[in-house]
Amino acid sequence: MVPFNYIIVLSAFMFFCGVFGVLFRRNIIAILMSVELMLNSVNLLFIGASKVVGNLDGQIMVFFIITVAACEAAVGLAMVIAIFRKFGSIDTDKLRVLRG
Amino acid sequence: MGATLLFGIFAFLIVACSLMVVLAKDSVVSAVFLVADLFVMACIYALLGADFVAAIQVLVYAGAILILFLFVIMLLNLDIVAARTNAGPLEIGMFIVVLIGFGILVVNLLLGERIELLPPGDSGLSITGKGNSYDLGLVLFSKYLWPFEMASVLILLAMVAGVLIAKRGKKKQP
Amino acid sequence: MNIPLPTIGSEFYSAVFPILVLCLASIISLLQGVSKGFRSPAALLFTLLVGLIAALVYQTGGYFLGGAYISDMLSIYGKSLMISASIVLVLFVYFSTLREKFFRGEVVTLFLMVLSGFLMLISSTDLISVFVGLELSSIGLYSLVGYINPNQRSQEGALKYFILGSISAAFLLYGMGLLYFTTGTLGIDQIFGQISQIYNGPNWLYFLSGLIMFGIGLTFKMALAPFHMWTPDAYEGAPTALTAFMATAAKTAIILLIFRVISFTPALTLETWQPFFSVLAIATIVIGNIFALVQTSIKRILAYSSIAHSGYLAIGLAAAATTSNTAFPYDAILFYLIAYTIMSIAVFGVLIWLEEDAGINLNLMDIHGLAKKHPFAALSIAVCMLSFAGIPPTVGFMSKFFLFKAALDAHLYSLVIVGILGSAVSLYYYLRIVVNMYMRDPTGQRETSPGGGSKITAFVVGILVVLIIALGTVLPGPLLNKMADYSKPLMINKG
Numbered sequence: 001m002v003p004f005n006y007i008i009v010l011s012a013f014m015f016f017c018g019v020f021g022v023l024f025r026r027n028i029i030a031i032l033m034s035v036e037l038m039l040n041s042v043n044l045l046f047i048g049a050s051k052v053v054g055n056l057d058g059q060i061m062v063f064f065i066i067t068v069a070a071c072e073a074a075v076g077l078a079m080v081i082a083i084f085r086k087f088g089s090i091d092t093d094k095l096r097v098l099r100g
Numbered sequence: 101m102g103a104t105l106l107f108g109i110f111a112f113l114i115v116a117c118s119l120m121v122v123l124a125k126d127s128v129v130s131a132v133f134l135v136a137d138l139f140v141m142a143c144i145y146a147l148l149g150a151d152f153v154a155a156i157q158v159l160v161y162a163g164a165i166l167i168l169f170l171f172v173i174m175l176l177n178l179d180i181v182a183a184r185t186n187a188g189p190l191e192i193g194m195f196i197v198v199l200i201g202f203g204i205l206v207v208n209l210l211l212g213e214r215i216e217l218l219p220p221g222d223s224g225l226s227i228t229g230k231g232n233s234y235d236l237g238l239v240l241f242s243k244y245l246w247p248f249e250m251a252s253v254l255i256l257l258a259m260v261a262g263v264l265i266a267k268r269g270k271k272k273q274p
Numbered sequence: 275m276n277i278p279l280p281t282i283g284s285e286f287y288s289a290v291f292p293i294l295v296l297c298l299a300s301i302i303s304l305l306q307g308v309s310k311g312f313r314s315p316a317a318l319l320f321t322l323l324v325g326l327i328a329a330l331v332y333q334t335g336g337y338f339l340g341g342a343y344i345s346d347m348l349s350i351y352g353k354s355l356m357i358s359a360s361i362v363l364v365l366f367v368y369f370s371t372l373r374e375k376f377f378r379g380e381v382v383t384l385f386l387m388v389l390s391g392f393l394m395l396i397s398s399t400d401l402i403s404v405f406v407g408l409e410l411s412s413i414g415l416y417s418l419v420g421y422i423n424p425n426q427r428s429q430e431g432a433l434k435y436f437i438l439g440s441i442s443a444a445f446l447l448y449g450m451g452l453l454y455f456t457t458g459t460l461g462i463d464q465i466f467g468q469i470s471q472i473y474n475g476p477n478w479l480y481f482l483s484g485l486i487m488f489g490i491g492l493t494f495k496m497a498l499a500p501f502h503m504w505t506p507d508a509y510e511g512a513p514t515a516l517t518a519f520m521a522t523a524a525k526t527a528i529i530l531l532i533f534r535v536i537s538f539t540p541a542l543t544l545e546t547w548q549p550f551f552s553v554l555a556i557a558t559i560v561i562g563n564i565f566a567l568v569q570t571s572i573k574r575i576l577a578y579s580s581i582a583h584s585g586y587l588a589i590g591l592a593a594a595a596t597t598s599n600t601a602f603p604y605d606a607i608l609f610y611l612i613a614y615t616i617m618s619i620a621v622f623g624v625l626i627w628l629e630e631d632a633g634i635n636l637n638l639m640d641i642h643g644l645a646k647k648h649p650f651a652a653l654s655i656a657v658c659m660l661s662f663a664g665i666p667p668t669v670g671f672m673s674k675f676f677l678f679k680a681a682l683d684a685h686l687y688s689l690v691i692v693g694i695l696g697s698a699v700s701l702y703y704y705l706r707i708v709v710n711m712y713m714r715d716p717t718g719q720r721e722t723s724p725g726g727g728s729k730i731t732a733f734v735v736g737i738l739v740v741l742i743i744a745l746g747t748v749l750p751g752p753l754l755n756k757m758a759d760y761s762k763p764l765m766i767n768k769g
Contacts, residue, residue, distance in 0.1 A: 001103050001147075003214035004455075008480075009205050010111050014118050014137075015448060016202045021122035022441055023191040029127050029173055031437060033134055036165070037121055038444035042451050043157070044141060047150050049455035051217045054225060056239045057402075057460045058451075059150050059232075063240070064402055065447060066160055067251050068409045071258035072440055073165045075413055077172045078265040079420065079433055084176050085268075086429065201483070213476060245282075246290075246342045247406045250394055253297055254410045257387045260304065261417035264380045 007048035014041035028083070032076045039069045106147060113140045127173050131166060138162040148217075149225060152233040289336050289345040292329035292353055293390045293397075299325025300386035307379010315377030319368050322382055323361065329393075330357045342400040351608060351760040352396040352530045356523040359615050360389055362623075362734060367515045369728035370626050375423050376513070388414035392527040399534060401450050401460045408446075408495070411527070412439050415520060419512040431511025438494065438504040446491025452484025466538040469546070489550060496528045498588060499557040502581045506565075509577035514629060517573065518622035521580045522615040529587060529611060533604065536595055537764040551592035552689055558585030559696035566703045571637045572625065575703055576618075579662055582700060583614055586677060589689045593680040602683065604761035606676040609754050613661075613673035613745065620738035621658040624651050627731045641707070642714035650732065652711040654739050659704040661742050664697045669745035676754065 021034025050058025145154035391410030420432025562582030594603035661670030
């Protein structure tokens with residue numbers, strides 16, 4: 001197997017893609033998906049760390065991260081639906097959400 | 101040797117899929133690449149010895165959460181929104197900071213010392229010999245019982261919040 | 275190798291009793307919301323109060339499940355403070371126009387679960403419990419901010435809060451991942467107890483980056499600069515009572531969490547935290563006070579003032595991260611939290627009282643000439659503004675005094691100077707509100723003028739105002755000494 005360094009870099013790359021998506025995309029659902037990407041990169045980090053450390057705690061943490069990601073996705077998508085119903089658009093430039 | 105090759109293939113697939121998730125203009129394309137991403141990640145988990153977590157990832161994450169995303173995207177019937185925006189200096193600054201962090205990690209990968217993974221069958225990772233699910237259950241229900249129970253409250257909270265947010269209000273009086 | 279199953283005996287149940295009773299009350303109110311006979315706001319208020327008071331009065335101490343749940347003096351302090359604040363705020367809401375919207379089954383359920391999330395947060399020493407408690411409270415707050423009284427401003431504020439909150443949760447988690455990988459464990463005591471060993475080992479850079487990312491996540495939740503961007507919009511969009519709850523309970527919970535993290539760091543390496551908190555404190559005080567100068571909406575002014583107060587608290591945290599042997603910085607911060615809670619609830623209570631007829635989001639124009647129409651309200655706001663600014667004889671002055679004294683003891687002279695300058699600058703916008711109330715004539719821009727809330731709200735605000743003055747003049751000493759009891763658990767590594 002590969003040394004852990006490669007797993008850290010891979011997980012950091014996914015995290016980095018997620019940050020890029022959150023900062024630079026205008027579609028709210030795309031922003032939510034980028035957040036999911038970031039949470040997944042952390043999952044990878046924990047599983048790899050679990051194999052380095054020799055513990056099962058990392059894998060348990062992944063369970064809880066998946067649970068929390070599901071809850072956040074549910075609430076976030078509900079908000080998107082509510083906003084779409086009210087404003088008719090989910091373009092953040094039109095909503096001026098992330099400015100200022 | 102075979103494991104390293106497999107890992108290389110999976111890593112390449114993840115890099116490609118992650119880039120496509122954030123660069124695609126259409127949100128349906130993004131969602132589908134995210135599903136592929138999650139599936140490849142499950143393969144990596146299985147490679148790292150966490151086979152039960154891999155199964156849970158496919159079932160819950162790819163199989164429920166992203167289906168929810170796709171439902172909402174289809175339901176809202178969205179127009180394609182442009183992928184770039186007028187990013188202020190704050191966003192570009194944050195992006196550069198994260199980029200520098202990533203660069204440092206890559207440098208460490210190439211030049212720093214290697215951190216080796218433990219071999220399979222390590223006693224810490226397989227407490228009894230009976231497999232990943234058995235061991236995870238043992239740890240989850242003994243050491244992490246309390247957050248496990250509160251996670252059920254969290255899920256109930258998300259359900260109630262989802263209904264509160266998205267429920268249609270009363271019809272206006274004519 | 276066998277893992278021993280934990281013994282869940284009666285001591286465990288009595289230790290987690292507050293959280294259990296809050297969850298039970300939330301389920302009961304959810305059922306009430308869909309029942310036919312028990313849906314009225316009065317019935318829900320009954321459930322809410324019974325749950326809150328039961329959670330307040332009964333708890334025992336101890337360490338359970340290998341440290342995953344701690345119930346010590348510090349968590350009792352946090353629990354009492356947060357639940358008392360919630361009881362007062364719930365009463366304020368009941369006697370305001372928001373009654374029908376807040377006392378629905380779903381909303382009361384969410385509120386109780388958010389509170390139990392905060393209680394879980396301050397009672398945990400395990401990173402998994404910290405994460406679950408944090409997300410439990412945060413996800414509930416995202417939805418409550420926007421959707422008790424949905425309108426454009428609150429929905430946008432909630433969405434912004436949600437997106438930035440999720441990003442910070444991801445940063446927090448990545449930091450936890452790096453900390454786990456370098457230390458091999460997920461318990462806070464073990465992670466931070468090993469700082470000195472890791473410092474000399476090969477993984478120091480990874481540990482440091484993990485610490486920084488963990489810190490970034492926490493500074494977001496505490497509204498410290500430069501991650502405070504969500505605060506003005508979320509505070510302005512939320513219903514006023516919920517704003518008060520966020521400003522007081524959320525800050526208290528995060529500060530207590532940071533206390534636990536600091537307290538487990540061995541005394542020799544404690545000073546590594548100082549530069550981190552000092553920089554954050556200076557940035558926050560500067561940004562919070564400067565941005566508050568140009569706001570016209572009262573809730574936004576209070577939001578930026580809340581950011582500035584986080585900055586003063588960060589000065590206290592920097593003072594606490596020293597190698598000296600005293601508990602005084604901890605006591606000062608605990609005192610400051612109580613003082614800040616009382617001030618915030620008082621001023622937001624007056625705002626709730628004023629918003630009765632005029633609708634939401636008062637700005638400076640609306641309170642012109644308030645002293646003539648509602649002298650009592652104007653006096654309460656004036657006392658609270660003086661207290662926020664730190665002018666004697668209010669408790670705000672005493673709390674800042676104790677805090678700066680703790681910082682001076684720790685030789686943090688530059689921080690004290692920044693704090694005093696910040697307070698001086700803040701005087702401008704606090705006094706501007708007072709001047710607008712007393713020395714301007716009413717402009718009559720709205721159809722109905724502010725004011726006219728319930729007498730019970732007025733009565734409770736009156737008590738709080740009296741408390742502000744009393745604690746500032748005759749009672750600060752005894753209260754400070756009482757705080758020493760509560761900070762005992764934090765002294766395990768000092769001396």
